[in-house]
Amino acid sequence: MLLSQLVQNSELILEININNQHLEFESAVFAKIGDYILIEPVRVNGKVVNFEIGKVLIDMLLIRKDRKPFIWKRVLLKNTIYKNKTYYKVVPTGDGFEINRRNSTRLNIEVKGVVQIGTNSVPLDVIIKDISENGFSFVSKDNIDKPLKSTVRLVFTDINKTINLNGILVRKEKINQTKYFYGCVLNIKSQLLVQYINDKNREMLSRQSIVTTNRK
DSSP: OOGGGOOTTOEEEEEEEETTEEEEEEEEEEEEETTEEEEOOOEETTEEEETTSSSEEEEEEEOOTTSOOEEETTOEEEEEEETTEEEEEEEOSSOOEEOOOOSOOOEEEEEEEEEEESTTOOOEEEEEEEEOSSEEEEEESSOOOOOTTOEEEEEEEETTEEEEEEEEEEEEEEEETTEEEEEEEESSOOHHHHHHHHHHHHHHHHTSSOEEESOO
């Protein structure tokens, strides 16, 4: 698939790989001009991020409802001024192709939290390993004696947000003599979690050696 085939307002996801961290940001096609497209930029603290500087790998996905997405690997995003606003001009390194992408990407956060597995159980302090719109995982020093499919409630606070999640235990694994891994899927979707993931991506990106522009 060629970039020139995309239409205005097409939904996109930018997968950013920087310093061994995988981050995701939503975008959209703003305009098609000749054979190239302009897309909405990533902003941190209101400023547009310049991905032309530094060792950054970027893949761009076209999201299609009820259909497989298309991906353009290793695209370049060039800051471009159009009608006094900054957008990204997308420079492809090849054509887009269809991929399987059933699950949302997990974001590694390493944040302290409190879990309660099953009813009438004692809350336990844990470290949340990763999180996504569909599930989460955590590690604990405790060997929690609860069967798979038990209900799980997780509470944590990060970047000035308190998140409450409800899930089902689907995986348990002993890492070593003092650490256990637990994986869960959400049984109640949370819009607050979606917003947290978006904000956390930006917060993590702001800690990298990135360059921003003062232009809007």
